[in-house]
Amino acid sequence: MKKLLVFILGALILFAGCTSQANTNNNTNNNANQTNGTQTKTLYEQIEVEAICPCSTLLTLKDCKQYFPDCQYTPIVDATINNMISEGKTKDQILKAVDQYNTGIIEGKLNEFRKSQDADRVIVLYFKSTLCEICHEKEPVLEEIRKKYDGKIDIYVFDRINDGVLFDYFVVDRIPSIVFFDGKERLNEVPFNNITVDGISLLLDFTLDKKK
Numbered sequence: 113m114k115k116l117l118v119f120i121l122g123a124l125i126l127f128a129g130c131t132s133q134a135n136t137n138n139n140t141n142n143n144a145n146q147t148n149g150t151q152t153k154t155l156y157e158q159i160e161v162e163a164i165c166p167c168s169t170l171l172t173l174k175d176c177k178q179y180f181p182d183c184q185y186t187p188i189v190d191a192t193i194n195n196m197i198s199e200g201k202t203k204d205q206i207l208k209a210v211d212q213y214n215t216g217i218i219e220g221k222l223n224e225f226r227k228s229q230d231a232d233r234v235i236v237l238y239f240k241s242t243l244c245e246i247c248h249e250k251e252p253v254l255e256e257i258r259k260k261y262d263g264k265i266d267i268y269v270f271d272r273i274n275d276g277v278l279f280d281y282f283v284v285d286r287i288p289s290i291v292f293f294d295g296k297e298r299l300n301e302v303p304f305n306n307i308t309v310d311g312i313s314l315l316l317d318f319t320l321d322k323k324k
Contacts, residue, residue: 155197155203156193156194156197158203159173159193159203159206159207159210160172160173160174160193161173161174162203162207163189163193163206163207163210163211164210164211164214165180165183165186166183166185166186166188166189166210166213166214166217166277167180167183167185167186167276167277168180168276168277168279168280169214169277169280169281170280173186173189173210180276182273185213185217188213189210189213192206192209192210192213193206193210196209214277217277218277218278218281221270221275221277221278222278224266224268225237225266225268228266228268228293229293229295229296231295232294232295232323233265233266233295234264234265234266234292234293234294234316234319234320234323235265235266235267235268235292235293235294236257236265236266236267236268236290236291236292236312236316237267237268237270237282237290237291237292237293238254238267238268238269238270238288238289238290239270239272239278239279239282239284239287239288239289239290239291240269240270240271240272240287240288241271241272241273241287242271242272242273243272243273244272244287244288246287246288247287247288250288250307253307253308253309253312254267254269256309257309257312257313257316260309260313261316261320264320265316265320272287286304288304288307289301289304290302290307290312292315292316292319294319294322294323299315299319300315302315
């Protein structure tokens with residue numbers, strides 16, 4: 113009788129052990145399935161939502177593709193990112209490379225402007241858009257200023273479509289808009305509704321007289 117009880121007790125313990133082991137395996141499998149079900153972003157996707165758009169410093173690269181689908185620099189940035197990923201570069205290294213590329217775009221567009229600053233010239237930056245009706249109406253004003261101050265000032269014209277990144281750089285949020293510089297010093301801007309020959313001349317004459 114005692115041997116029979118010992119045999120039954122051993123069987124129960126063995127059965128319990130098998131059941132416990134089976135449950136553990138089920139839990140492990142469930143955890144694995146949960147892990148597999150969790151979608152993790154690829155390195156490219158992580159970079160895409162952190163890198164800055166080469167056509168607008170206010171947007172990420174991902175948003176850039178939506179709001180600036182014709183941005184000519186996006187394919188270059190994409191190719192750079194993918195090449196660096198294939199080379200085993202880290203996310204920080206890739207983001208730094210994108211930042212350097214974007215800075216190069218800005219400085220490339222401002223190359224002549226920088227020369228004017230270094231020469232301590234009076235500078236007019238005119239921001240417009242080919243799609244802006246008022247901008248077209250103000251073109252004669254800019255041409256009159258160009259003739260009136262020929263040789264005395266430097267004028268640079270930037271278009272919203274091709275030079276959008278500069279609008280962010282100079283914090284220009286409306287068009288047409290004019291930004292003045294005396295060398296490296298940024299001056300007061302002419303109000304939007306005062307882009308006239310007289311309104312612009314007033315500031316330019318004052319600035320030029322100070323330099324005599």
